[in-house]
Amino acid sequence: MAAKVVTVQRPARPRAMDTLGPLAILRGLFVTSSHFFRNLFGFIRGKPTIFTVQYPEELQQLAPAFRGMPVLVQMANGKERCVACGLCEWACPVDCITIYPAETEDEIERYPAVFDIDMSRCMFCGLCEEACPEEAIVMSQRVAIATTDWRGSVWHKSDLLMPATELQTRLTHIRRGYERTGAAATPVARGKA
Amino acid sequence: MAKITVDGTTIEVPDNSMLLPVLLDRGLQVPHYCYHPKLSIDGSCRMCLVKVEGLPKLTISCNTPVREGMVVDTQGPEVTKARQGVLELLLVNHPLDCPICDQAGECYLQDYAFEYGKRAARTQEPRRKLLKRVDVGPRVVLDQERCILCRRCVRFCKEITETRELGVFNLGDQSVVDIFPGEPLDNDYSINTADICPVGALLSKDFHHKMRVWFLDETESVCPGCSNGCNVKVGAARGSVYRLLPRRNDEVNDTWMCDQGRLGYRFVNEHRVRTPRVRRGTTPPENASWDEALQQTTTQLSELSRRDGAGALAAVVSPHLTNEELFSLGQLLAGGLRIQQRDVAVISGKSDDFLIKADKAANARGASDLGLAATAGAADLAAIRAAIEAGTIRGLFVTGTDLWEVWGEAAARILGRLEFLVVVASNEHPLLDLAHVVLPGLTFAEKNGTFTNHAGRVQRIHRALDPGTQPSDGEIFLQIGRRLGMEITPGLFDPRQIFGAITRRVPRYAALGWDDLGRQGQPTADA
Numbered sequence: 001m002a003a004k005v006v007t008v009q010r011p012a013r014p015r016a017m018d019t020l021g022p023l024a025i026l027r028g029l030f031v032t033s034s035h036f037f038r039n040l041f042g043f044i045r046g047k048p049t050i051f052t053v054q055y056p057e058e059l060q061q062l063a064p065a066f067r068g069m070p071v072l073v074q075m076a077n078g079k080e081r082c083v084a085c086g087l088c089e090w091a092c093p094v095d096c097i098t099i100y101p102a103e104t105e106d107e108i109e110r111y112p113a114v115f116d117i118d119m120s121r122c123m124f125c126g127l128c129e130e131a132c133p134e135e136a137i138v139m140s141q142r143v144a145i146a147t148t149d150w151r152g153s154v155w156h157k158s159d160l161l162m163p164a165t166e167l168q169t170r171l172t173h174i175r176r177g178y179e180r181t182g183a184a185a186t187p188v189a190r191g192k193a
Numbered sequence: 194m195a196k197i198t199v200d201g202t203t204i205e206v207p208d209n210s211m212l213l214p215v216l217l218d219r220g221l222q223v224p225h226y227c228y229h230p231k232l233s234i235d236g237s238c239r240m241c242l243v244k245v246e247g248l249p250k251l252t253i254s255c256n257t258p259v260r261e262g263m264v265v266d267t268q269g270p271e272v273t274k275a276r277q278g279v280l281e282l283l284l285v286n287h288p289l290d291c292p293i294c295d296q297a298g299e300c301y302l303q304d305y306a307f308e309y310g311k312r313a314a315r316t317q318e319p320r321r322k323l324l325k326r327v328d329v330g331p332r333v334v335l336d337q338e339r340c341i342l343c344r345r346c347v348r349f350c351k352e353i354t355e356t357r358e359l360g361v362f363n364l365g366d367q368s369v370v371d372i373f374p375g376e377p378l379d380n381d382y383s384i385n386t387a388d389i390c391p392v393g394a395l396l397s398k399d400f401h402h403k404m405r406v407w408f409l410d411e412t413e414s415v416c417p418g419c420s421n422g423c424n425v426k427v428g429a430a431r432g433s434v435y436r437l438l439p440r441r442n443d444e445v446n447d448t449w450m451c452d453q454g455r456l457g458y459r460f461v462n463e464h465r466v467r468t469p470r471v472r473r474g475t476t477p478p479e480n481a482s483w484d485e486a487l488q489q490t491t492t493q494l495s496e497l498s499r500r501d502g503a504g505a506l507a508a509v510v511s512p513h514l515t516n517e518e519l520f521s522l523g524q525l526l527a528g529g530l531r532i533q534q535r536d537v538a539v540i541s542g543k544s545d546d547f548l549i550k551a552d553k554a555a556n557a558r559g560a561s562d563l564g565l566a567a568t569a570g571a572a573d574l575a576a577i578r579a580a581i582e583a584g585t586i587r588g589l590f591v592t593g594t595d596l597w598e599v600w601g602e603a604a605a606r607i608l609g610r611l612e613f614l615v616v617v618a619s620n621e622h623p624l625l626d627l628a629h630v631v632l633p634g635l636t637f638a639e640k641n642g643t644f645t646n647h648a649g650r651v652q653r654i655h656r657a658l659d660p661g662t663q664p665s666d667g668e669i670f671l672q673i674g675r676r677l678g679m680e681i682t683p684g685l686f687d688p689r690q691i692f693g694a695i696t697r698r699v700p701r702y703a704a705l706g707w708d709d710l711g712r713q714g715q716p717t718a719d720a
Contacts, residue, residue, distance in 0.1 A: 085292035086405035103402045109326060110293040110402050133292050 064173035067126045067139040069119060069155075071162040073171075080161055081136035084112035088128035088137050096121035097128060112157060119145040120153035129174060138170045197263040212254040213241050216267060223267055224276060224305045226283075226391045227343035228255040231447050232352060238283070238343045240305070242275045243267045251275050277309045284310065286321040286366070287392075288338045296393030298406040302341065323369055330358070330378030332398050332452055333387055337369045340394035346370065346386035353449065356380045370394065381451050381549060388438060388448075397436070399456055404428075404435045412657035413440060413712060415644050417513060417637040418454030419542075420552035422646030424713070425450060427638055427657035433462045434638050434657065442713050445650065451549050461638045464621040467663065470631035477626040487669075489630045491676040493613045494530055497588040507534040507577045507586045510565045511593025511617075512554035515642025515654065517691040518667040519556070519563045520698075522592065525670045526565075529677030530590065534572040534580070537565055538596040550647050554595065555637065559645035562701055562717070574599065581607050588613040592634070592666065594622040617666055634666040642667075642688045643710065645717065651705055652714030667691070 042049035053060050062068075070088075073081045084101035102113035126139045140162060147153050164171070194205045199216065206215045214230060216223050226238035234256050242251040246264040251272065254265075266272060284306065291297045323337035342361060347370065350359045358378040362371050372378055378386070387395045409428035416423040416437060423446035428436045437458050439450035469486030470478035481489075497505050508526050510519065526532040537560040544551040560566055567573035572580070578600060580586040589611050597604045608614060608627045616628040619636045637644075639660040645651050664672070667686035674681050682690075692707045701717045709715060 083293045084402075085297070086408065087292070090405070090407060101402045101404075108293065 062141045064169045066141055067124045068141045068143045069122065069124065069139070069145055070117060070126075070128050070137050070160075071140040071142065071167070072115065072157065072160045073136050073138060073167055074161040074163045076164070079106075080111065080115070080157065081134050081164070082112050082115060083108055083110045083134055083136070084115070085110075085133065087131040087133065091127045091131035093125060093127060094121045094123055115157040115160065117155045117160060118153060119155055120150070135171060135174065138167055138174065140167060140170065195259050195261045195263075197259055197261075197265060199265045200268055206259050208259070210259055212243065212245075212257045212259055212263075212265065214255075215259060216243075216254060216265075221267055223254060224301075224309070225255060226301055226341060227345060229345055229348075229389055229448075230441075231449075232345060232348045232389075235344050235348060238341065239279045240276060240283075242272060242279065244269060244272050273309065276305075277311070280305055280309045281311065281315070283341050284314070285316055286338070287341070288320060290336075290339060290393065293402075294336075294339065294393035295396050295401060295403075295406070296339075296390070300393060301391035321366065327371070328377075329372045329395075330383050332456070333378050333383050334396050334398050334401060335370065336394050336396070337371070339392050340370050341392055342368055342370065343391060344370075345389045345391070346395055349382075349386055349389060350378070350380070353385070354380045354382050358383075359386070381453065381545065382449055382547075384452050384455055385439070385449050397455075400436045404430055409435060410657070411438070412638075412655045414637065414654045414657060415555060415646075415652045416450060416454040416457075417555040417644075418451070418457045418553065419544075419550040420554060420557050420647035421445065421548050421550045422555060422644055422650060422652055422714075423450040423454060423548060424652065425454075427458070429638065429657045432658060434458045440712075444713065444716075445646065445652075446548055449548060453549070458638070460620050461636045461658070466618055466621060466625070466631060466633040469633060470625070470628070472629045478628055478631055483664075486630050486632055487672055487676060490615050490632070490673060493629065494588055494590065494615070495677065497613055498531060501587055503531045503533060504585060505587040506530065506532045506590070507572070507580070507588075508532045508590040509574070509577070509592070509596050510535055510537045510560055511591075511595060512537050512539050512552070512557040512560050513593050513595070513637070514556060514560075514666055515637075515640055515688065516556065516559045516563060516645060516651070516695060517642050517686075517688040518640075518665070518670065519560055519565055520691055520695050521667050521670040521674075521686070523563055523565055525674045525677075525679070526590075529674045529679045532590065534567075534577055534586065535565060536567040536572070536574040536577060537561065538574060538593065538599045540595050540598045552647065555646075556644045558647055558649060559643075559651075562645055562649075563695070563699060578607055581610055584610065587611060588615075590615045591624070591628075592617040594618050594620070594624045597622065597624045617669060632669050633663060634669070635660050635663065639663075640665055640688075643692060646714075649701075649717040649719065650714045651702070651710060651717060653710045653712075 039050055075081050084099050086099055089097045089099050096118040098116040099112050100114035101110055103109055104111050128137050129139050195208050196203055196205055204219060213223060213228055223241050225241040227235040236253050236256045239253060241254045243254045244251055244266040325336050325338055327335040329335045344361060347359045347361060351357050358372050358376055359370060361368055363369060384397045387397045408430045411426040411428050414425055414427045416425045424440040424442040425437045426440050427434055437455050439446060439448055441448045468480045469483055471481035471486050471489050472478040526535055537557060539557045540553040541551050542553045543549060600607060614628045615630045616625055617632045617634045618625060619634040625631050637654055638657045641656050642654055643651050644654060665686055671681055671686050689707045696702045696705050701719060704718055705715055
């Protein structure tokens with residue numbers, strides 16, 4: 001098969017904007033400084049015109065669907081809701097969860113004696129949350145997992161516990177998810193017709 | 194033989210058998226809870242309903258005898274609907290305990306609920322509240338809420354152990370399985386009730402809340418607890434053994450095993466010897482390299498043999514070694530070390546007329562079959578003991594630590610008289626402090642090989658845990674042999690190859706083949 005020859009139309013001569021370097025520089029400087037001054041006046045007036053979050057003093061408002069690091073829900077009595085059933089451990093595609101179950105004298109007789117998540121392996125997929133039958137592990141809005149020591153990337157049970165009150169947004173969000181997937185007791189009609 | 198038609202296929206089945214076992218043998222999936230091949234028929238769960246042409250209603254297949262020309266439907270819509278109904282009734286009061294229930298993952302109720310169940314309950318009433326975590330015995334815990342009253346455990350205690358500890362109490366929806374007041378479920382086979390429980394009502398305390406079953410790798414093996422050689426599955430996860438479960442073998446243990454054997458796996462996980470030790474000057478021996486330990490063994494033993502003659506050496510053989518290791522050890526003793534005086538040290542214990550045998554080692558029979566036990570007229574364990582006390586035996590090559598229990602309190606005094614003591618052991622033991630060289634061995638869970646049970650049945654064991662670079666006992670014997678200048682084929686210790694050598698050398702094993710042993714083992718010629 002013969003190759004097809006394409007003829008490209010090029011401008012016969014370069015434009016003035018491309019050949020006269022100083023003009024191009026001045027044009028660029030005008031764009032930059034107009035933004036600078038607009039932002040500066042906006043900042044002085046206390047009404048910033050641009051979207052810059054002053055992290056870490058300011059934190060962004062995240063959507064309930066945002067998946068940060070997985071945490072364990074802490075009940076009002078200070079104990080974890082987790083019963084160490086091991087489903088998140090099984091669901092985890094990167095095997096970052098390690099649980100050793102144990103027995104207690106409480107009414108719920110089982111609890112995790114060890115619950116470790118290796119945050120350096122966690123990929124924030126949220127399958128653990130989806131697998132959990134107890135709403136005990138949820139994806140929080142925490143994202144700061146940086147550490148100065150590799151051992152620090154393994155989060156233990158005490159580090160992972162977070163009071164249920166702080167996780168209310170996410171818990172409400174995942175409960176809405178049950179209805180969407182049809183897992184609720186009463187089937188939910190989807191769409192029209 | 195009778196001809197019956199099942200789901201459109203005509204099959205030949207033995208006369209006088211019930212329908213359900215026949216169907217299960219053909220690989221058909223007929224759900225059932227109360228039927229167990231080794232127990233009497235109860236017919237209480239109503240789950241194995243099938244449609245038989247000519248009968249007015251659906252019938253339970255476990256209690257329907259086969260009949261010539263019978264036409265059976267196990268799959269049809271009528272049958273499925275009936276099973277769904279039965280399952281719904283069984284689940285009416287079943288608690289949603291799956292996340293905290295040890296049975297989850299191997300639970301018949303979960304399996305059938307997945308197949309036949311509805312996603313949500315239709316009942317609005319609160320579920321029945323019964324006792325949870327009832328301490329029915331020292332090794333078993335009962336959860337009455339989870340029980341579906343299939344009465345397998347009750348029949349087991351009545352028919353197999355004949356101890357009758359468990360019973361069904363009260364009537365109607367108040368019925369519960371329980372023990373009689375002050376009569377705990379404390380027989381030697383009590384944990385079998387947890388095995389046969391199709392749900393999580395009876396559970397082994399040892400395994401309670403230890404590990405999810407889906408994380409366990411199950412390896413077929415043989416129980417090392419006594420010479421009965423019960424077939425087991427070794428459940429291992431994260432480098433540890435978590436439980437032993439009996440495996441069906443009608444020639445050996447049916448589907449049962451004793452509690453002592455089942456709980457006797459802990460030595461695999463605990464107090465292991467991992468590095469060789471050599472005594473330098475005073476007691477106890479210190480960690481050393483493999484090279485140093487093996488070198489010490491060979492030089493000291495040959496030195497003693499050259500100085501005082503072969504009569505100054507003796508060997509005590511462990512009945513926990515596999516046949517292949519015993520065979521290699523036999524060659525090492527006869528060839529490289531030239532040790533004539535040798536015997537097997539077997540701990541003797543409790544026995545009964547069912548599964549528990551007095552010899553508390555898996556391969557005592559194998560050791561005598563392979564000629565490592567003292568024959569009549571030769572120096573036996575008592576003679577070796579006397580010779581050590583008299584000072585004629587100066588060096589002792591010991592495999593295993595059972596000798597300590599066999600000789601009892603005098604063991605330390607007797608062994609202290611030795612000039613040179615080599616011990617090949619897998620676990621920490623006071624005997625090791627007296628040794629001059631300690632060589633770490635492996636346990637049954639880390640080896641491939643065969644055991645011969647008390648009746649002469651040769652059965653395979655498979656490696657459940659990876660020992661890493663640690664050599665097996667057989668490898669140690671080969672390496673000692675090589676250092677002593679024996680002619681040994683190059684390469685690692687290969688159980689298959691050595692089993693071949695056993696079948697050629699030992700007449701009793703001549704008809705056996707490594708690949709023919711299968712999952713159930715094969716009897717030796719005279720067994």
